[in-house]
Amino acid sequence: MPKRKDIKKIMIIGSGPIVIGQACEFDYSGTQACKVLKEEGYYVILVNSNPATIMTDPELADRTYLEPITPEVVARIIAKERPDALLPTLGGQTALNTAVELAKNKVLSKYKVEVIGANIKAIKKAEDRQLFKKAMVKIGLDLPRSGNAYDLKQAFKIVESVGFPAIIRPSFTLGGTGGSIAYNIEEFKVLAKRGLESSMINEILIEESVIGWKEYELEVMRDKKDNVVIICSIENFDPMGIHTGDSITVAPAQTLTDKEYQNMRDAAIACIREIGVETGGSNVQFGVHPDTGRMVIIEMNPRVSRSSALASKATGFPIAKIAAKLAVGYTLDEIPNDITRETPACFEPAIDYCVVKIPRFTFEKFRLADPTLTISMKSVGEAMSIGRTFKESLQKGLRSLEIGKAGLESICFKDLAEPKADEELTQEILEKIRVPNAERIFYIADAIRIGVGIDKIFELSHIDRWFLQNIKEIIEMEKALLKHKDKVSDELLTQAKKFGFSDRQLAKLWNKKEIEIYKMRKSINLEPDFKLVDTCAAEFQALTPYYYSTYDK
């Protein structure tokens, strides 16, 4: 289908100020949308209150309004500019909420503005927990047990059947604000009240706890002809109970058999169809019970999300750009894959590397904040790394956080050759693994350093044993490197680089200077390879230069 000619002016709503839960990823998606729509010849009207964004650069839109993103202000802009269409799915939750308000106030109908991407009905169906639940039950998907409450009395009644711990999620908020976990009735009373207050419509969902379950996300795209593809699967290192934005996440999924993955794929496709997102990207989240494999759908974002930005960079598939093209009527098979140019965008990227995303926290700036990680997002940024193995990517990501770590280094021990922990320190380490926090990954490594087994760590954290085994292999390598510090074989050094050990990290282990390690490497021709992110695992020629470094020779 060719692009639509019946619309000429398109309004895009940006995401406004940078806040926790909504940062530059939405500038990235919005900017791509502006570029695409202008290239296609549409007149683009942009509303974004944040001038420190790329999308508000003068050449990106035809009209740019640096005004507060409130329904009242946007309504006045609509009255003045008279756009034919509103694209609300690329500016995060703010844009989506504003679009819903504009529809409710009848501004959109008054000025005959068509909502493209996801229509208001679809947005409501995905965002309103009760409607969502009903829709998912209709298509036969399993969900956690739950109920909706509009006041405290109802809330108490529901929690009786759901049991503790219970999750409290307010409807229509930013970045999971106000979402919380209650372990007993006293906590529940406080948290339910807070949740009701933070919801735009005074509604909370009280839900069966799936804390500790394996957590997955699929990035889905759909076009007008109902072609649906999965761009990327993401497995969370940190299980359910920690906001995805605060979790270490890995792409693609690592511990699902194909049978289980395909069930999830079918569910995600059924979900986007039932919710009715006509064109563009959505993000669907699932929980999987680690012992029984029971799969429940958690939520669906009918828009480009934080994870879409990650998935775009992880696969080379430009989700926001394609979403904008789909919104104006193109279909996936009509759009060429940017990277291969020869093959169409209607496919599912095959990746031949492992991507790790690690959140960055700055609790030192928020002295009064509780540093425990929960279902409300607390991180302020993230680092993404690409490597050929999880071990390599994890260590690359950790040193990219700029927190003074050159890899998976110790947080408790100076002497790594013989790390000793007394009873008190051991208990502290185990406690830091049990209660999620910003440094948990380092405490896990330290626990392994002092001989705590994978099963014990799993029991405390519910982090999949596959991830823990890989961390263990990094620590075993560290021990081997220390043992052979006086005479390191070329083979061991090569293996260490393949495990993601940086020169600085090795220098620290061996009390040497970084430059000495560099020279040692050079002397045996141990240098990084640069491999392409090409969407197709080398099956086709790639034309876009997007590389990552790795040791793989």
Next chain:
Amino acid sequence: MKAILALEDGTVFRGNSFGATTEACGEVVFNTSMSGYQEIITDPSYKGQIVAMTYPLIGNYGVNNEDTEARKPFVEGFIVREISKIASNWRSSDSLDSYFKKNNVVGIEGVDTRALTLHIREQGAMKAVITTQETDEGKAVESAKRSPGLVGRDLVKEVICSKPYEWNAQGKYHVVALDCGIKLNMLRILAGLNCKVTVMPATSSAADIMNLHPDGLLLSNGPGDPAALSYIVGNVKQLLGKVPIFGICLGHQVIGQALGGATYKLKFGHHGANHPVKDLKTGKVLITVQNHGFCVDTATLSKKDIEITHVNLNDNTLEGMRHKKLPLFSVQFHPEASPGPHDALYLFDRFVEMMKNN
């Protein structure tokens, strides 16, 4: 244990073995599926081939008792970047390493599989050997050269059932599945669609098949060169129009030949779970599972009798066809998935529909 992967053109990769310690030769191909290695290694179509997985981390979820596509693994050898030291999944019953040991399959890990894939993409699929026995690279390359390869080879006879058996005793329609190296999921799906299913070896005659009075005939996938299967092609020629036929992969290539067409070898084949195929009737795109090194040449098919129903959007090769007059259709890709997306499952319903209308 140290292992060598040597290609017939002299390219050598060194790594460590897992699974059995032995020597195995075959045509080396790459598969781009990110999950589903257990289905891949047990797919009889891989007889005669060594498979390199482009996804670098393999073995993560171990192997289980349900996700096999045949009675044992058929892949000749397996190449990965890193084999997992742990099998982490609630259904896992064994590790890939141990499963390979029990079934005498050799794997090699520590190979730069992307470099290998690029090499195959540029130079084409080629003969190779994985060995833990030979330490001399030159000698390993010689073994690769001496190995028989795939062209002109009938491998079907090496993988099929020895005699007919009933997969599903009851059902509304009776399907004879001609086993050319059949993946079990085809049988599971047909049984699920209320079909009685009898599996017959590919060596059965047309008369043997018709004696069972089937409502439909499924021609399965299978290994090797389709041009070496004149006995199956001959039987299918006799059956055209006598019984509704559905062909998958090798079965599609057999039908192509029975209708007078010819097959040719692709440079490095299609092996993966993300190939876009357009259904020309609905205009919709299916994400399909593919595993073929040979292809039916569209130019050799009679336009008068045959309608092209599916094409591959990556390279425009033929993916599906139907006969304009006879109850017959076939696809090059794998609607039974396993591993891979379920987008094309509807073709089995179409087969049932065809039997109903016949």
